[in-house]
Amino acid sequence: MDRSLWLRGGLYLGFALGMMGLLAGIEGVDLNRVIVASVILVSSLAIFQLNHQQSASRNGRVFLVFGGILIHLWVARFLSESTVGFFPDDSLRFLLVPLALAPMVHSVLLGQRAGVYSSVFVSLFGALIVPVDDRWVFFSISICCGLTTVFATKRVSKRGRLLRAGFWVGVVALLLNLLFAKISISQLGLSGADVWQDFGRSCLMALSTGLLTGLFVGGILPLLEGVFGLTTEISWLELSDLNHPLLRRMQLEAPGTFHHSLIVASLAESAAEAIGSNAVMSRVCSYFHDIGKLSKPEYFIENQGGVNPHDELTPTMSALIIVAHVKEGVDLAIKTKLNSKILEVIQEHHGDSLVYYFYRKAQEKLQKEQVERQRGESPSDDLAKVDEKSFRYPGPIPQSKESGIVSLADAIESASRAMSKPTPSRIKGLVDEIVFNRIKDGQLDDCGLTMSELKKIREVFSKTLRSVLHSRIEYPKGRSEDPPSDLSTLTKVVPAEEIERVRRQRQKGE
Ligand SMILES: [Fe+2]
Ligand SMILES: [Fe+2]
Incomplete structure (x- = not known):
């Protein structure tokens, strides 16, 4: 089943359908967005098949990669939609999206190449589910957070390292939000306590989203290892x-x-x-x-x-x-x-x-018995042959x-x-x-x-x-x-x- 081509075809189709379902319910879907989504989808399937042959040849891993990307994007969509109006500036709600989720899971379980693949495609697809104005900012922040995760989880030998990776993701998300002026620091010196409160809340949100992602991935790793038959470096060290x-x-x-x-x-x-x-x-x-x-x-x-x-x-x-x-x-x-x-x-x-040692010994013994038989010293005519197979x-x-x-x-x-x-x-x-x-x-x-x-x-x-x-x-x-x-x-x-x-x-x- 793990290598069945029919099942693999079904998984590819399921990924395509899941992605279409993800984009279908979004307001303002136009023809351009459909074309771009199709191009990204075809590219994601082709690159996975050609560049990740080790993962692409095992259905369990295909399911893990595509399923992980879909879950990441559905969570991103749910959080970004359900928190509209929650913040004074709506673009801040993206701070709650766990941008490192799929890249972290794939990087730790399948290696850095899978992590990079995941980072690129959750960012590209993710950019299509956010409003047009936020698209490039979301893509930039998402890909930077994804790649930070991949580098920070290069050699994860303890579960605690995932938290550290999550912290760095939070820092990068925070810095990029400041850079893109999504979190404003220009008014900090001018206004009162409210501005500082908003600023502190934004910083806390960015850091805690990263940390919670690390905590969550650390928690579900043993389950994923068991289900997909994979072993992380953390588990090897425990063993x-x-x-x-x-x-x-x-x-x-x-x-x-x-x-x-x-x-x-x-x-x-x-x-x-x-x-x-x-x-x-x-x-x-x-x-x-x-x-x-x-x-x-x-x-x-x-x-x-x-x-x-x-x-x-x-x-x-x-x-x-x-x-x-x-x-x-x-x-x-x-x-x-x-x-x-x-x-x-x-x-x-x-x-x-x-x-070899006993094979040689058996051959020597046989030769000795043959010599003895030729001399007439051995009573038996039936000499067992030395069968290499049994050695x-x-x-x-x-x-x-x-x-x-x-x-x-x-x-x-x-x-x-x-x-x-x-x-x-x-x-x-x-x-x-x-x-x-x-x-x-x-x-x-x-x-x-x-x-x-x-x-x-x-x-x-x-x-x-x-x-x-x-x-x-x-x-x-x-x-x-x-x-x-x-x-x-x-x-x-x-x-x-x-x-x-x-x-x-x-x-x-x-
Ligand atoms: Fe040995
Ligand atoms: Fe041995």
Whole structure:
């Protein structure tokens, strides 16, 4: 349903009808206004379809964008009509219109580009529902307030930031009303208390409309996130709490996996940040990517303290247990109602790659049995073949940039543990090798990462891994290599908890 073309056509038609209904009841609608409205309507549909393909391909998002614009305009029309005669100067009633409503919702939920689209079209359509004399002033104030919202909500990590954005919208609305002389300051020095009272009321109205918009959007965001299956940065930050029951369980039952997940999170977050992807989401997904290991933690090398249960198993059996952690992770994520993006990363973090170690072991075992049979030492004639399929993860391969980054960070962290004497050049070599092998194996085909982004990611991985392995790195004699500046306070590395602590401190300082 989310991708049905019929439904999308219906939504476009519904938007056009809703807009016609909005303009139909307005007094003084002339032919000119109808033509202008039609041109704006066609442009809005065409620009959305061509420039916002990611949103335009999902019906839920189409509904959110068009529905948001329509609601914004109906509220604007209702408030501007119902407050006629309420103020000494009628144009002041526009101070009550929440000009930042749709741009704020779209910017926070769908990103800045959607916010700008929303700002432009609520302003253009909005200008058609106000009296002709106020049209340009309304358009200017509306678009400036909309764009202010988009800039002020660039990185909203706390709900309180929405209030701050609302405050700035109020300030811009106030300044523009003063600039266009809608709020008069020329008589302030001349007259008595009434003028000051009107002036104060206008200022208060502009600021409180902005603040109330921020408050309202903050309140309805969780509802919109749930209905449209979207997650804002605010929610990702709330999800990044290491006290989540599953993560606490991991700390106790699979401490090695927990430690591994923290380092993967550090690598993935910095890489995502470097290419402008969702860094907090990458971090949170990394925390949870291996929760499937909780059902049999002792079968994974990072949790083994000398005893290896795989010694007692055939390679096929071992591979089966290793591969199963993906499915078990997905089951656990569904059971605990984890975010759908986390579930996708759990499912995709190994793609359909091969559990190479046990595959090789099975092949070696088969070769050994074949030699024994040729010598006549083996009683059995039936030698089981090594089926590559049973040594592969079920997939799918990563479908988003963040998922691709987590899968690379996961592979790199696992491989780095086996490095006996890490040096900066060996770390770089390891990172490059893993990334190139993943590309060659087709594991990154669907995630949308470009070659230039992968280059940046490789650089960031090497830099972050150098920080993580800092205490183990052997620098060449006579050459001092500076540790990366941002994590340079770490002198002893392996404790990833320390990295987590420094990262949090850094975040607090921002
Ligand atoms: Fe895994
Ligand atoms: Fe992992």
